[in-house]
Amino acid sequence: MSAPARDREPGGVAPGVKARGSAQGTPPIDGLAQAYLTPARVATTLAILAAILIAVAIVAAAFGSVHISLIRAIADRASADHAILFGVRMPRVVLGAIVGAVLAAVGAALQALVRNPLAEGGILGISGGGAFGAIVAMVIFSRLGGADAMVPLCAFGAALLSTLAVYRLALVDGRLEPFTLLLVGVIFNSFWGAAIMLVNSVVNFYFTHSIIFWLMGSFEAPTWREVAMVAVLGGAGCAVLMTRARDLNLLSLGDDEAAELGVEVDALRRTIFAVTSIMIGAAVSVSGIISFVGLIVPHILRVTLGADHRLLIPASILGGAAFTVAADLVARVAIAPAELPVGAITALCGGPFFIYVLRREGRKALAS
Amino acid sequence: MKPDAMTAGAGDERLGAAECAAGSVALRAINLTAGYGARTVLREVSIDVRHGELLAIVGPNGAGKSTLLKILGGALAPWRGTVELEGLPLGGYDRRAIARRLAMVAQENPVAFRFTVLEIVLMGRAPHLGAFHFETRHDLEIARAALERFDLLALAARPIQELSGGERKRVFLARALAQAPRVALLDEPAAFLDLRHVAEIFGRFRELCGERGLAVAATLHDLNAAAMYADRVLLLKDGAAAGYGAPAEVFTADNLRAVYETQVYVGRNPVNGAVMVLPGNPIGARERVA
Numbered sequence: 106m107s108a109p110a111r112d113r114e115p116g117g118v119a120p121g122v123k124a125r126g127s128a129q130g131t132p133p134i135d136g137l138a139q140a141y142l143t144p145a146r147v148a149t150t151l152a153i154l155a156a157i158l159i160a161v162a163i164v165a166a167a168f169g170s171v172h173i174s175l176i177r178a179i180a181d182r183a184s185a186d187h188a189i190l191f192g193v194r195m196p197r198v199v200l201g202a203i204v205g206a207v208l209a210a211v212g213a214a215l216q217a218l219v220r221n222p223l224a225e226g227g228i229l230g231i232s233g234g235g236a237f238g239a240i241v242a243m244v245i246f247s248r249l250g251g252a253d254a255m256v257p258l259c260a261f262g263a264a265l266l267s268t269l270a271v272y273r274l275a276l277v278d279g280r281l282e283p284f285t286l287l288l289v290g291v292i293f294n295s296f297w298g299a300a301i302m303l304v305n306s307v308v309n310f311y312f313t314h315s316i317i318f319w320l321m322g323s324f325e326a327p328t329w330r331e332v333a334m335v336a337v338l339g340g341a342g343c344a345v346l347m348t349r350a351r352d353l354n355l356l357s358l359g360d361d362e363a364a365e366l367g368v369e370v371d372a373l374r375r376t377i378f379a380v381t382s383i384m385i386g387a388a389v390s391v392s393g394i395i396s397f398v399g400l401i402v403p404h405i406l407r408v409t410l411g412a413d414h415r416l417l418i419p420a421s422i423l424g425g426a427a428f429t430v431a432a433d434l435v436a437r438v439a440i441a442p443a444e445l446p447v448g449a450i451t452a453l454c455g456g457p458f459f460i461y462v463l464r465r466e467g468r469k470a471l472a473s
Numbered sequence: 474m475k476p477d478a479m480t481a482g483a484g485d486e487r488l489g490a491a492e493c494a495a496g497s498v499a500l501r502a503i504n505l506t507a508g509y510g511a512r513t514v515l516r517e518v519s520i521d522v523r524h525g526e527l528l529a530i531v532g533p534n535g536a537g538k539s540t541l542l543k544i545l546g547g548a549l550a551p552w553r554g555t556v557e558l559e560g561l562p563l564g565g566y567d568r569r570a571i572a573r574r575l576a577m578v579a580q581e582n583p584v585a586f587r588f589t590v591l592e593i594v595l596m597g598r599a600p601h602l603g604a605f606h607f608e609t610r611h612d613l614e615i616a617r618a619a620l621e622r623f624d625l626l627a628l629a630a631r632p633i634q635e636l637s638g639g640e641r642k643r644v645f646l647a648r649a650l651a652q653a654p655r656v657a658l659l660d661e662p663a664a665f666l667d668l669r670h671v672a673e674i675f676g677r678f679r680e681l682c683g684e685r686g687l688a689v690a691a692t693l694h695d696l697n698a699a700a701m702y703a704d705r706v707l708l709l710k711d712g713a714a715a716g717y718g719a720p721a722e723v724f725t726a727d728n729l730r731a732v733y734e735t736q737v738y739v740g741r742n743p744v745n746g747a748v749m750v751l752p753g754n755p756i757g758a759r760e761r762v763a
Contacts, residue, residue: 220585367569
């Protein structure tokens with residue numbers, strides 16, 4: 106036993122500690138405030154991340170391929186600056202923030218569900234499935250009408266089917282094999298990519314731009330209606346994920362162990378799959394495949410903030426939003442006036458990052 | 474109505490020795506038959522796990538010890554037979570209600586992410602907390618007491634991955650204790666532990682049996698540990714009970730020879746007079762000259 110522990114009264118808290126603890130309302134285990142999650146730490150951390158997000162969003166709205174004056178944009182409603190800020194940049198920044206939040210929250214939840222830090226919507230082929238569904242719906246319903254509703258619906262349906270297929274195929278004797286899961290996901294990802302290229306080669310040239318847009322991922326010129334759709338579905342999804350945060354913590358101990366601590370594991374798994382598929386479907390149908398946000402953001406936050414999902418999921422929401430808005434800013438200004446697809450930026454960061462996490466954490470995760 | 478609704482609440486875990494009257498039946502298994510696929514692993518096993526008692530489940534590898542423990546904890550459904558937790562069938566409780574009464578510690582305890590020792594132990598409080606509640610001071614006191622009992626306070630802030638196998642095992646025993654259960658099911662709690670910690674762990678669980686009438690069932694490989702610390706033992710062979718009762722009655726040379734299919738020597742251990750078992754087959758043993 107440790108020396109400090111010996112000094113305490115048997116079976117209790119050292120008197121000085123107890124008095125100090127209760128006087129200041131601090132927790133009763135001295136010096137261990139960082140060893141577990143307190144509501145105060147959640148509040149502070151989220152406040153800091155929210156401040157970062159707001160700062161990034163202001164910078165992203167102020168800068169772009171054209172120089173505008175924020176003051177004139179707000180003061181003069183008839184100016185070009187006003188039109189650029191509110192008609193072009195704001196919807197784009199808001200969409201980037203929402204999609205980034207959705208992707209990072211989904212990444213954090215999926216990683217907990219499959220107990221693997223390398224899981225992510227893009228890597229597991231869920232985004233690819235969603236994009237394929239969106240493209241097929243766009244091609245079919247652009248003639249029949251109703252594409253606005255059918256594109257996100259088909260994106261969600263295809264994302265869900267893709268999730269279930271990947272999950273089923275990765276089950277070996279009823280147990281989830283992390284390594285098989287990643288392989289199956291990566292294969293699905295390229296399969297969907299090939300299927301999209303196939304559709305691209307047989308349809309009218311008119312669709313090609315949209316298809317490439319979905320493959321690369323971009324926040325180019327969204328309508329407020331699209332932004333609202335992703336905001337509602339993504340927001341609801343994030344809320345559901347947060348209510349499952351503690352259960353996801355328990356799932357880190359294993360399916361049986363989580364069940365023995367009161368978690369209805371099958372119900373939890375179904376909920377997370379359905380919710381993340383809806384979220385990915387909504388995001389993909391508006392902005393295409395944006396990979397690796399769901400890998401990079403939760404990983405960095407987990408290393409700095411700890412593993413507790415009650416903090417990790419809301420932190421990923423804010424961090425994912427800030428990261429994606431920043432990535433989109435780079436996409437807009439890097440080779441201005443031309444523009445890079447934001448999906449290319451995140452993938453360029455994400456590929457090396459994936460290898461880094463695989464080398465550092467993957468071996469341990471795959472071994473256990 | 475499920476019992477959860479009637480007895481849920483923060484006071485649940487404070488039910489002390491009075492509620493858990495020593496000797497009363499905590500967990501009763503009646504004629505359990507179970508298996509995997511077409512393979513029968515357990516045949517017509519009936520046991521009682523009583524409050525204030527430590528029951529050891531022993532037997533050769535593959536005798537069905539872990540399977541029995543899983544069924545007792547509700548993690549595996551038997552083909553036939555029932556398990557009753559404090560008089561009610563396990564199926565009559567919801568998962569959280571079971572988790573407030575019964576804690577299980579598996580043989581191996583992998584953890585996916587870098588949770589700290591304290592966070593792992595606090596997870597034991599989950600069945601007592603609402604979905605949006607953070608752990609209260611009360612929960613922290615319980616976690617601290619559990620850490621202290623298993624000699625882990627100095628490790629509380631360390632990530633679980635940095636601990637040795639034995640330390641890790643103790644963390645999960647402490648987590649089970651933080652659950653404030655009335656029944657604890659332990660799968661090979663002594664595996665990976667050194668001599669001192671084997672003795673301490675059984676000592677801790679014996680204390681808990683005495684203090685709050687905890688009912689403990691543990692699978693064990695080590696017959697001598699079973700003889701020394703258990704009130705009663707269940708000896709399994711090929712999924713069927715080959716003996717059930719006080720260690721001295723069950724661990725006879727004839728019984729053990731039949732179950733383990735090897736020669737055994739049964740004597741008395743000089744410390745507390747408990748039964749002591751040694752492999753009695755001289756082949757391969759080193760010759761000793763007094």
